[in-house]
Structure formats: structure tokens, C-alpha cells
Amino acid sequence: MRKAEVKYLDKTAGWFIQDEEGYHFLYAQAYLESDDPKPVSVTLPLQAAEYSSKTMFPFFDGLIPEGWLLEVAERNWKINPRDRMALLMNCCTDCIGAVSVHPVITE
Secondary structure, three states: OEEEEEEEOOEEEEEEEEEOOEEEEEEOHHHHOOOOOOOOEOOEOOOOOOEEEOOOOHHHHHHOOOHHHHHHHHHHHOOOOOOHHHHHHHHOOOOOOOEEEEEEOOO
16 A cells, blocks of 8 residues: 655645555545635545545646656656556655645555
8 A cells, every 4th residue: 555645735635545446535634624625626526535546546647747757757766657656656745736745654
């Protein structure tokens, strides 16, 4: 299992997880209860229930760099280009826009 903290404007918005069943996104309860929470994407509206998919959600996949920047990331971090979760967690801690993705170390 791999887990990432998803932040919206430096606030923990939720958790993005990859496990043997696929991908899951869950908004943090504290974020949902905060003043004026915003969805991380129009395709992932605010809800308490978990989102699940066999494939990576298009919103998160779209955060991963493309072209020469992707090649630099693959070469420098020795990441397989098919390992979208590794690319997301290594390349998206400082994205353009309000959303960022930060790896969580799990035991």
C-alpha cells in the first residue's frame, strides 16, 4: 500500500491511496467540516464517502509532468514511467495550482 496526503492550499484535504484493489481518495473529515472547504477537483466533489477506482483518477494523473520534465524525473529518481503513483508522489509536492501531493511513510 502506498499513501499520499493531498493538500489544498496547504490544508490537508484528504488521502490518496494505492493498494492491491486499485486507487482510493478520501476527504479528511476535518477538512469537510472546516469553513468553506473546496473540492480538489470538479470530478471529485466533496463527500464523506471514499472514491475508488481500478485506475488512477484522471485528476491525479493529470498532475504528473509530461515531456522532457517527465524524462528528467524518470532519469533522476529512476522511476518506471508506468509507475504513476511513484511519479505522482515524487513530482507533485509543489504543483502549479492549489493542490499538492505529499508521500506518507507507512510501516
